Structure formats: C-alpha cells, structure tokens
Amino acid sequence: MQHKATVTSLINGVLHPKNVVAQLVELGVSHYVTLPDSETAHMYKALMAEPSITLVPVSREGEAIPVAAGLFVAGQNPVVSIQNAGLYEAGDALRGLALGIGLPLVMFIGYRGHNRMGDTPDTAAKYLEPFLHMWRVDYFVVESDDDLDRVPVAFERAAKTNQPFAVAIGTEYAKESSEELGGE
Amino acid sequence: MITYADACRVLNESRGDAVAVTTMTQTKYWNQVSQEPDLDIGIANGMSKASSVALGIALGDSERSVFCLDADGSLLMNFGALATIAGMAPKNLYHFVFNNGIYSVTGGQPLPSPNVEYAKAAEACGYAAAFKFDDIESLDSALPEILSSAGPILIEIIIKGEPQAEGVDQTWESNAQMPLQLRALRKRLTGNDDWGPGGPFI
Numbered sequence: 001m002q003h004k005a006t007v008t009s010l011i012n013g014v015l016h017p018k019n020v021v022a023q024l025v026e027l028g029v030s031h032y033v034t035l036p037d038s039e040t041a042h043m044y045k046a047l048m049a050e051p052s053i054t055l056v057p058v059s060r061e062g063e064a065i066p067v068a069a070g071l072f073v074a075g076q077n078p079v080v081s082i083q084n085a086g087l088y089e090a091g092d093a094l095r096g097l098a099l100g101i102g103l104p105l106v107m108f109i110g111y112r113g114h115n116r117m118g119d120t121p122d123t124a125a126k127y128l129e130p131f132l133h134m135w136r137v138d139y140f141v142v143e144s145d146d147d148l149d150r151v152p153v154a155f156e157r158a159a160k161t162n163q164p165f166a167v168a169i170g171t172e173y174a175k176e177s178s179e180e181l182g183g184e
Numbered sequence: 185m186i187t188y189a190d191a192c193r194v195l196n197e198s199r200g201d202a203v204a205v206t207t208m209t210q211t212k213y214w215n216q217v218s219q220e221p222d223l224d225i226g227i228a229n230g231m232s233k234a235s236s237v238a239l240g241i242a243l244g245d246s247e248r249s250v251f252c253l254d255a256d257g258s259l260l261m262n263f264g265a266l267a268t269i270a271g272m273a274p275k276n277l278y279h280f281v282f283n284n285g286i287y288s289v290t291g292g293q294p295l296p297s298p299n300v301e302y303a304k305a306a307e308a309c310g311y312a313a314a315f316k317f318d319d320i321e322s323l324d325s326a327l328p329e330i331l332s333s334a335g336p337i338l339i340e341i342i343i344k345g346e347p348q349a350e351g352v353d354q355t356w357e358s359n360a361q362m363p364l365q366l367r368a369l370r371k372r373l374t375g376n377d378d379w380g381p382g383g384p385f386i
Contacts, residue, residue: 031243063264063268070242071244073225073237073240073373074245074374101362102363102382
C-alpha cells in the first residue's frame with residue numbers, strides 16, 4: 001500500500017511582525033543581528049521602520065552570535081535572528097561564543113519546513129529540535145500572535161541562566177501594510 | 185618582513201585605551217606587551233570570529249577605539265566579515281591582519297592560497313581605507329595618522345611565520361580564560377559587574 005504524505009500546515013493564526021517588534025522594544029532590545037530568510041522577510045521590513053533597534057545584517061550566520069557577544073560585552077542588549085539551516089552553519093559559534101561563555105542571548109530561529117505534523121520533507125525542520133536538545137539549548141516555538149507571551153519568558157530564562165535561549169518561529173511572518181509599519 | 189613581537193610592540197605603543205581583540209599567535213605576543221589586560225580579549229574558543237566580536241564591541245561602544253589583531257587564516261575562514269564590517273562602517277574599528285601565509289598554530293601548513301591581498305579585499309568590500317606594511321619602520325610611522333582617521337580601516341602586516349612545532353598553547357587554559365576576560369571587559373566598559381557565572385568554565 002502506498003501512503004501519500006499530507007504536508008499541509010496545521011498552524012492556525014497569524015504572526016504579525018509589528019507585534020514582535022513591539023515586544024522587542026518593550027524588552028529594551030538594542031540590536032537585531034540577522035541574516036534574512038524568506039520566512040522573516042516581513043519582520044525585516046518592520047524592523048527597518050523601528051528607530052530604536054539597530055539592524056546588523058551579517059554575511060553568514062556564523063558571524064551573528066560573535067557580533068552579538070561583542071555587543072553584549074559593550075553593554076548592549078542584542079538578539080540574533082537566523083534560519084534553522086543557518087543555525088547549523090553557526091554551530092561552532094554557538095558552542096564557543098554563546099554556550100562556552102555563558103551568554104544570555106535570545107536567538108530567533110526561523111523554523112523552515114515546520115508543519116506541526118512531525119513528518120516533514122524538509123530536513124532543516126526535521127533536525128531543529130533534536131539539534132537544540134543535543135546542544136542543550138532550551139526553546140519555545142512561536143507560531144502565531146497567541147504565542148507571543150513566550151517571548152518575554154525567553155528573555156527572563158536567558159538572563160537567569162546566562163545561557164542562550166531559542167525562540168523558534170514556526171510560521172512565516174505576515175505581510176503588513178506600510179501604514180501598519182508607520183510609513184506613508 | 186615584520187616579527188610578531190615588533191608588530192605587537194608598536195601597536196601597543198599606539199593603543200591608548202582601545203579594546204584589543206586578539207586571536208591565535210597574536211594573543212601570545214600581545215599578552216607580553218599589553219598594560220591593559222582588562223581591555224583585552226583573546227579569542228581562543230571561537231574559531232576565526234575575532235573580527236566579528238570586535239565589530240560587536242565597536243558598534244556597542246562607539247566612543248572607544250577597537251583593535252582587532254586578526255590572522256590571515258582566521259580571516260579566510262570568516263571572509264564575509266569584511267563585507268559585514270564595511271556595511272556597518274564602525275568609525276572606531278581598526279582591523280589588523282597578520283599575514284604569514286601559514287597556519288602557525290597547527291604546525292605551519294600553507295594557506296589554500298598564499299597570494300590573497302587582504303588590504304585590497306577590504307577596500308573592495310567598502311572599508312574606509314586599507315594599508316599594507318612589510319617593514320616595521322613604515323608601520324610605526326604610519327600608525328598615528330591611520331589611528332586618527334575614521335574606520336573601518338584594515339592594516340595588513342606581512343609577518344615572519346613562526347610555525348609552532350608542538351601545537352597551540354590555547355586549548356583548555358585559554359578557553360577557560362576567555363569568559364573571565366569578557367566579564368572583565370564588560371565591567372570595564374559599562375561600570376557594572378552584573379554578568380554572572382555561566383557556561384562550562386565558570
């Protein structure tokens with residue numbers, strides 16, 4: 001018998017970038033160190049409209065954690081935003097310059113391929129949670145605005161433990177109009 | 185050709201109160217001349233990422249100069265950092281690249297290409313300026329003007345290779361030292377002793 005996998009997303013609800021940005025502002029985030037990916041494109045636009053947070057685009061994901069470590073040492077409050085595939089590329093930086101130094105850093109990880117069914121054809125999704133477990137990085141999954149109360153908890157946990165904490169973004173950010181982003 | 189010891193000596197003489205982010209063999213020689221250990225970080229447990237850490241510090245404390253004493257092999261492993269640094273354009277970042285064409289700490293194996301022009305690459309990526317020196321007198325005399333100019337500036341230094349026969353002296357002891365150095369630096373830069381223990385070493 002042949003089984004045809006159904007990969008339709010089971011995620012309900014929408015994740016609005018402006019709501020995430022509002023939380024980052026409230027939490028006093030100073031820098032958003034990122035390499036954009038397709039799922040977070042709209043978040044990038046929302047951040048460009050937020051003057052209190054400095055965007056730091058990097059050329060490769062492995063740079064993001066070291067840049068954030070330097071910012072933290074200088075008294076800033078950075079976050080990192082990279083895709084799951086990029087997190088794998090950044091593995092040694094995570095080891096040496098986050099876990100290895102006890103860096104309280106919240107990392108937003110794009111959960112590419114996530115569909116809530118477990119079985120996904122995208123290995124970037126398949127390996128994310130095992131990867132985080134293996135590296136002993138605690139995490140929450142955020143799939144919609146309803147989950148955003150987990151974000152402040154992630155910051156509290158990172159600060160309390162002096163360890164990185166991941167927020168896996170399990171859906172594509174919603175597109176918002178220029179009016180919603182404060183544009184004309 | 186310049187020796188590590190001479191290069192670190194003249195850089196230290198011009199350092200002022202700059203933060204110094206070092207890596208590989210530079211760390212060993214820098215530690216012999218530095219008078220400001222609370223402003224030093226030896227990146228031992230972050231393969232090739234000294235320039236990225238230096239960028240973060242430079243962005244986070246824009247009033248203070250930041251020296252990065254990078255290595256050619258390390259920069260090749262993190263080459264995209266040139267574009268990242270150029271894009272953020274920190275005026276206070278001075279990126280020294282010690283070019284000896286070999287992996288010193290692993291025994292002197294040659295780099296994939298001995299002909300990379302790091303100063304030209306930095307200029308092409310958009311650094312404010314880039315220089316290359318192969319004698320200590322020229323480096324020494326040019327440093328005051330370079331360090332009074334707005335960065336990011338890359339200074340390529342042609343170094344006499346010193347392959348280490350018995351491997352690098354930066355494993356456990358240096359890995360354990362780095363978290364302490366980072367905490368000391370944060371305390372120095374912010375005035376707050378608020379970064380508690382964490383990680384496997386403290």
